[in-house]
Amino acid sequence: MRILLVEDNxxxxxxxxxLLRQSGYAVDMVHDGASAEALAAAESFDLVILDLNLPQMDxxxxxxxxxxxxxxxxVMILTARGAPKSVSKGWIWGRTTI
Structure with a gap:
């Protein structure tokens, strides 16, 4: 399984x-939204672990x-945002009908 980890911390x-690599996963890591968007457009991932509060692109x-x-x-959203509105927006955009 190939994972894209997007976290600015x-x-x-x-x-x-x-931890993910020790469990046998292939992990690519970026620290800002613009890099995450570019890499997700160019490469194929099974899972994206995505922080919401990112520099350059939310x-x-x-x-x-x-x-x-x-x-x-x-997509697994990883965030410190506590507002239910932020979490529900992630759920709505995370849904797919493909």
Whole structure:
């Protein structure tokens, strides 16, 4: 399984990537939304672990761009946002009918 990990907190990203790799997953990691959007457009991933609060491009915008390209990769949202509205927007954009 190939995973794209998108997290701007370097320590958290490194720790998650290490754990995933130890479990046998192939992990690509980026730390901003623009890089995530570009990589998701160019490569194929089974899972995207996506932070919402990212520099250069918000995580929800990354997800919108992925879905507009008919990218059906599973997306797990990782966020410190506590507002239900933010979480529900992620759920809505994360849904796919592909």
């Amino acid at each position: 370097l320590a958290l990203a490194d720790g998650l990537a290490a 995580g929800l915008d990354v997800l919108r761009a992925m879905r507009s390209r008919k990218n059906a990769a599973a």
